[in-house]
Amino acid sequence: MSPKRTSLTLLSSIIVGLLSTQLIFQYPPCLKCLLNLDLLTPSFFPYLISFCTQKPDHHHHHKYPKSNTTICDDFPPGFPPPDTNTTSILCVDRNGCCNFTTVQSAVDAVGNFSQKRTVIWINKGIYYEKVTIPRTKSSITFQGQGLYSTAIAWNDTANSAHGTFNSASVSTFGTNFIAKNISFINVAPIPSPGDVGAQAVAIRVGGDQSAFWGCGFFGAQDTLHDDRGRHYFKECYIQGSIDFIFGDARSLYESCEMISIASPVPAGLKVINGAVTAHGRASGDENTGFSFVNCTIGGTGRIWLGRAWRPYSRVVFINTFMTDIISPEGWNDFNDPARDQTLFYGEYKCSGPGANQSMRAPYVQKLSDAQALPFLNASYIDGDQWLQPFN
Ligand SMILES: *[C@@H]1O[C@H](CO)[C@@H](O)[C@H](O)[C@H]1NC(C)=O
Numbered sequence: 001m002s003p004k005r006t007s008l009t010l011l012s013s014i015i016v017g018l019l020s021t022q023l024i025f026q027y028p029p030c031l032k033c034l035l036n037l038d039l040l041t042p043s044f045f046p047y048l049i050s051f052c053t054q055k056p057d058h059h060h061h062h063k064y065p066k067s068n069t070t071i072c073d074d075f076p077p078g079f080p081p082p083d084t085n086t087t088s089i090l091c092v093d094r095n096g097c098c099n100f101t102t103v104q105s106a107v108d109a110v111g112n113f114s115q116k117r118t119v120i121w122i123n124k125g126i127y128y129e130k131v132t133i134p135r136t137k138s139s140i141t142f143q144g145q146g147l148y149s150t151a152i153a154w155n156d157t158a159n160s161a162h163g164t165f166n167s168a169s170v171s172t173f174g175t176n177f178i179a180k181n182i183s184f185i186n187v188a189p190i191p192s193p194g195d196v197g198a199q200a201v202a203i204r205v206g207g208d209q210s211a212f213w214g215c216g217f218f219g220a221q222d223t224l225h226d227d228r229g230r231h232y233f234k235e236c237y238i239q240g241s242i243d244f245i246f247g248d249a250r251s252l253y254e255s256c257e258m259i260s261i262a263s264p265v266p267a268g269l270k271v272i273n274g275a276v277t278a279h280g281r282a283s284g285d286e287n288t289g290f291s292f293v294n295c296t297i298g299g300t301g302r303i304w305l306g307r308a309w310r311p312y313s314r315v316v317f318i319n320t321f322m323t324d325i326i327s328p329e330g331w332n333d334f335n336d337p338a339r340d341q342t343l344f345y346g347e348y349k350c351s352g353p354g355a356n357q358s359m360r361a362p363y364v365q366k367l368s369d370a371q372a373l374p375f376l377n378a379s380y381i382d383g384d385q386w387l388q389p390f391n
Pocket residue numbers: 068069
């Protein structure tokens with residue numbers, strides 16, 4: 001069976017299963033989710049399953065919306081707790097059980113230039129909205145309930161939003177932004193080969209000193225715009241096809257999982273149909289780059305580890321497991337041989353069939369211990385100056 005046929009069969013069985021549980025009628029996001037044809041790809045199945053089998057109201061069999069007293073059972077009395085000298089907590093729940101029903105309305109309520117950290121606690125559910133955290137709002141935390149439980153999703157593309165950079169479902173420009181246990185999704189249609197303007201960013205991280213813990217990033221082309229500043233990603237799940245982590249930030253990705261959803265390539269064909277990274281370092285004076293440590297790369301397609309979006313593109317993979325979806329040459333200079341002199345692509349102690357160095361492009365560096373050292377831990381992003389532990 002073709003992959004498409006397999007997905008449709010699988011999907012129909014999921015839908016039939018869900019209809020039989022009646023859950024989708026009690027929990028509208030599921031219905032909305034299932035009716036959104038753009039989500040009908042294997043990559044979104046975890047979402048369909050997760051969102052349609054979890055519901056805000058665990059014990060009752062009444063139709064949604066039920067009375068406020070049962071739907072809001074999750075909230076203990078006194079939640080959210082009052083402000084302290086250093087932190088305020090705002091609560092978002094799509095059923096209206098606490099302060100706000102949209103994430104943006106909570107962000108809007110945060111004071112400009114506030115000195116405190118504001119934790120925006122976001123209940124389970126998919127929040128269909130485009131969210132922006134402006135430069136004037138620093139130290140905001142998005143606390144979700146798990147990367148398969150809380151998500152913010154929108155569907156702009158480069159075409160609909162007048163440019164890739166504006167297509168993000170969520171854009172953060174404030175410094176010290178933190179996200180925990182939440183997913184960022186762009187549900188625009190997955191581009192077909194040759195489509196123009198189909199780039200669809202899930203999040204644009206445009207502020208300095210931002211950290212992501214246990215987060216999901218779902219999209220196809222240009223999923224994660226790791227735009228500028230120093231950023232940390234730990235135990236995140238990042239899905240995409242073409243250039244799915246791109247931008248000019250200085251970032252450490254620790255224990256993350258990168259999953260390609262590029263189309264499977266039949267054996268014997270030499271097509272390359274994606275790239276994990278497209279780092280955009282434009283000059284030798286910039287100290288930016290992406291470092292991946294203890295990560296895994298899998299999924300479908302035949303893809304590059306990176307391609308040189310700009311001439312001084314800098315990316316290293318360290319102790320990372322790669323399946324055979326990585327093309328033997330590994331990397332691409334954007335078909336501009338001049339960039340071979342300026343880009344910096346390194347691999348160190350990687351494993352798996354995709355990590356075989358024997359056919360790598362000539363400019364790829366097999367890093368020595370000394371070359372790898374600056375990229376190995378959070379010192380790479382000056383973490384000692386700003387990165388706080390998870391708790
Ligand atoms: C539930 O809704 C009723 C009627 O709208 C209201 O009077 C009551 O205060 C609400 N209870 C809670 C706990 O919010």
